[in-house]
Structure formats: C-alpha cells, structure tokens
Amino acid sequence: MLQLVYVSTAAPGVSEREVQQILARSRANNARNLLTGLLYFDGLRFMQVLEGAPDRIEATYARITADPRHRALVVVSRRTIEAREFGNWAMAYGLSFGERQALGNKVSALVEGASPAVRGIFEGFLAARRAA
Numbered sequence: 761m762l763q764l765v766y767v768s769t770a771a772p773g774v775s776e777r778e779v780q781q782i783l784a785r786s787r788a789n790n791a792r793n794l795l796t797g798l799l800y801f802d803g804l805r806f807m808q809v810l811e812g813a814p815d816r817i818e819a820t821y822a823r824i825t826a827d828p829r830h831r832a833l834v835v836v837s838r839r840t841i842e843a844r845e846f847g848n849w850a851m852a853y854g855l856s857f858g859e860r861q862a863l864g865n866k867v868s869a870l871v872e873g874a875s876p877a878v879r880g881i882f883e884g885f886l887a888a889r890r891a892a
C-alpha cells in the first residue's frame with residue numbers, strides 16, 4: 761500500500777465553502793477507491809495524506825494536481841506502508857482560520873496514529889505557519 765503526503769497553496773479567493781465542497785467530493789470518491797487520509801487547510805495552504813492502492817493514489821493525485829483551486833504542489837513524503845495510518849477516514853479534516861491553539865490540538869489528535877515521520881511533517885508544517 762502507498763502513502764503520499766503533499767503540501768500546496770490555495771488559489772487566491774478559495775473560501776471555506778469551496779473547501780467543504782472539495783471535502784464532500786473527496787470523501788465520496790475516496791470511499792469508492794478505498795483511499796483513506798487527511799486533509800488539512802489553514803486558510804492558505806493545504807496538506808493532504810492519501811493512502812491506499814498505488815494505482816488509485818496515482819489516478820487521484822493526477823486529478824488533484826490538475827485542480828485550479830490550488831497550486832505549487834510539493835510531495836513531502838511517498839512511501840510504502842504495511843497498514844493504514846488514517847484508516848478510519850475517507851478524508852479527515854482540520855481547519856484553522858485563527859484558532860491556532862485548538863487546531864494544533866485537533867491536528868495532533870488526527871495524526872495520533874501516524875508514523876513519527878508523518879507526525880513530524882505535520883508538526884513542522886504547523887510550526888512554519890505559526891512563525892509566518
């Protein structure tokens with residue numbers, strides 16, 4: 761099974777309403793493709809984990825890459841996993857918009873089952889956003 765983690769920057773003007781639409785579609789598609797993962801949005805940048813069969817991941821990531829609602833995608837981790845780290849979620853979701861503290865706790869809870877490497881990526885991402 762493959763696990764892919766990437767970060768991207770939201771296109772100007774992307775609203776929380778649009779993110780909710782992305783989430784709804786992602787959850788339906790990912791459930792059908794047996795993909796699990798996490799989407800995190802802080803109002804400016806996305807961070808997403810996708811895990812499942814490699815061909816399903818690649819097909820989904822190809823659609824995601826072509827989506828004009830974000831840009832500057834950078835894959836931060838791509839590795840083979842034995843078991844799902846976000847197995848219960850067709851797409852878990854975390855959002856900030858000024859609730860840094862609460863959000864930090866929420867993301868910590870969401871990534872609890874993840875490997876130290878993936879938790880480290882999230883923690884680095886949150887720290888960078890705090891410093892920005």
Ligand SMILES: Cc1cc2nc3c(=O)[nH]c(=O)nc-3n(C[C@H](O)[C@H](O)[C@H](O)COP(=O)(O)O)c2cc1C
Pocket residue numbers: 782785786787789790799806808810820823824825826827829830851
């Ligand atoms: C940040 C971001 C994350 C996304 N994540 C997913 C995802 O996990 N699964 C998915 O199917 N589509 C995801 N999408 C949406 C795809 O880019 C695309 O719009 C969608 O898969 C098209 O699905 P449809 O053919 O069913 O309309 C994401 C889009 C963005 C901007």
